[in-house]
Amino acid sequence: MSVPLASMAAAPGDGIRHAGRAGLPWRTPAAIVVAAVALAFVPLLGLPAFYDSLLYLILSWVVLATSWNILSGYSGYFSFGHGAFFGAGLYTTSTLLARFDWPFLWTLPVAAAVACGLGVAVGAVVFRVRGIRGEVFALLTLAVTFVLGTVIVNTPIDGGNGVSLAAVPVPRIGPTPSSTFYLLALAAAAVTLLVAWGVAVSKLGSGLFAIHDDEDAAEVIGVPTYRYKLIALAISCALAGVAGGIHALFLNYVTVGEVFTITVPLTVVLMSVLGGSRHWAGPAVGAVAITLLTYSFTAANHAVAGKALVGAILIAAILFMPDGILPRLQRRWSARRRDSAPTPLAAAAPARVAAAAGQRGEPLLRAEAVAKSFRGVKALDGVDVEVRRGEILGLLGPNGSGKSTFINVVSGHYRPSGGSIVFEGRELAGRAAHRIARAGIARTYQIPRPFAHLSVLDNVALAALFGAGLASPAAARREAMSWLAFAGLADKAQALPDELNLHQRKFLELARALASRPRLVLLDEVLCGLTPTEIDAAVALVRRIRDQGATVVLVEHVMRAVMALTDRVVVFDHGVLLAQGPPVEVMRRPEVMLAYLGQAPLPERVDA
């Protein structure tokens, strides 16, 4: 294998990382296609029909588990509604076959479309509601399954007796009907795996992995979370719909009880978790293992024992292999490989924050009468703040004065209750956070919020990919490397955020904010919790950020740093603007000291 120009130490397992193997990007899909073509010759071996059916079942579960994983494994939104989407495809095909005499193959695109439409309709409602994650999302999608099943049973679609397809001829694709089903499922599985791989290495996949770890932080660095979840669900449902369409004819007799259940989604979850739900091929590995296992027990007349064993495997997998089989094998394999040859990292290009597009000192952001209330509590009660291009503006005030709320409103984390925020002539108030990020505003969190399952490098690469709008994950990683160098974290590029100390995590936040090439950086207490030496390093870093053309708004309590860094300060108190001006002058004002210290000013004890 020739060493590519910018080969990176690609620890396997995560979406953005796959793209790191920049050398042979088409090796994986080529392997999938070759394997599928080779497997297409199996019917020529003339095995008994029974083997075709077994292989069909395996491949059918591969399609279901892999398609489920595209939304649920990548983004962490575990859907229990896969039975509904599978069933939508199943009933679409069986209705078209039994009532309208459609040719079978023509029903499959319709099955995909119906399942996809159903998924988009559900997602468009569900993904709009904040807080529908984890168990709630699982239950909600499960409830949709039962509602849909009930409707189908009670309407002429099923009529309560099931739909018989005995009279429908099986198309002659393979030499026998059973081999036809096998070939259809093989094609569907190959397409599904290609799609799953493609999503994992694309920008979409990177965004989904970020959503998995911290959806709010993902949105803030520019990931269009709502749209991405919807796209992933649409793809996932369409593929499940095709599997349903094929399965309808395979079953020959379709009933609601077969698909609109809790067992379909739970089996799919089991397969994905076992194989590794963060890897595109994980669910396929799990599907093959579980289907073969269940079959071997059923064949030996120990179906009951097989059921128990599947349960035991699920428990053991979660307790001892929470990442799944595939990531574990890969880690072992890549660890051995890395020992033999440490892969060099891409040479870092000199980092540059966005070049100043306008005149220094002109207004960059103008917030007017910005208000934010939480059920009657006015955190911001109409503040006017102007940020000028090229300055470092200190945002001060006692605890609870509204500083962080202001950052949250400007960055789009909160929707303002009133007022306007104009950035470079564009109104931003009420816009989605990812649009604000793309407009050129980046922020850090007071308590660092890195994406826990992504390496330090990938954390920063995500910001370059979405905030700065780079086209490919590979380019984003090269760019990210230079930002890590800028923040002094280059040697931690392959570490996971958990391995960093607080100081390094804060610098990771900074590198991530900068990688989106913002014109305005909002720093929320970056110095809090650092030692004096670390503060000096951070102060120097903030200066360098400004020197490179970005404008900085700094929320800070460390007065030494505020005095040293800021050109101007604004002081908030109880959600209103108390004072603004040069730091030394403002901090001497009696009303500011009163707000901070809560007593009459003692001028002789303040030395600037």
Added chain:
Amino acid sequence: MSGFTLPSATLLAQSVLSGVFVGALYGLLGLGLSLSWGLLRQINLAHFAFAFLAAYLCWQLATMGMDPLLTLALIVPLFFAIGAALQWAMARFAITPFNSLLVTFGLTGIVEALIQSIWTADVRKLESAYGEHRFKFVGLYAPLPELMTLGLALALSLGVWAVLRHTDLGKALRASAEDAPIAAAFGINQRRNALLLAGTCSALASVAGVCLALVSTLAPSQIYAWIGVVFAAVMLGGLGRALAPLVAGIVIGVSEAVTMAVTAPSWAPLVSFTLLIAILLLRPGRAA
């Protein structure tokens, strides 16, 4: 096909009453589920498997000549121990809420297989002296087993409510659910409390199981049939609350029964799951 027919007043009243009875069983099954989800942050699918295991044990003991109610004396302590043991394992491996759902699903599969291998997949029905008694008020029939279920559900829900509200143990449990580290800092022995609570939840499942054996037929695959609707009752009521599952269960039971009377039995699931979807969309914080 279902026609839309308006039933007579007596039939409607009888439907409402049977809805209350079914709802009581939903509530009883939901009680332990709601407590372990709300207070232990575990979504215990095995709750249903435990209930069925208890139901089969009750059936077995009753077939051997024991009074079905008397079997509670054996079954309840046994399941308390099982629940506490499960909690010990859950704590030992520090299982997250979502993984608890998957682990207990695995456990459900094992229990289902166990039941099937001992009692086969055939449908069983407990024949007891209780089943022959039924009362008649103002033209409405109330079978004794259903009345006993309602009574047990009421008594246990009220009992759990009183413990949670008025005892130190209850306050400690609620404090731990609110903020575990802080509660620990105040000297609450969370490990012991969690074992106690998990044991209680599983014991509650076994009581529900005995009621299930009294009022319904049993088959291993039916374990899954109850999950959806009981979850709906739990979510509707809110997590970690003692009286809410029963109230919500009865609301769901009655609306299902009325739906069945007005349209056709097969439409019944629509009510509970539409309700569940509405609740989750409007108040997603309920499950947090």
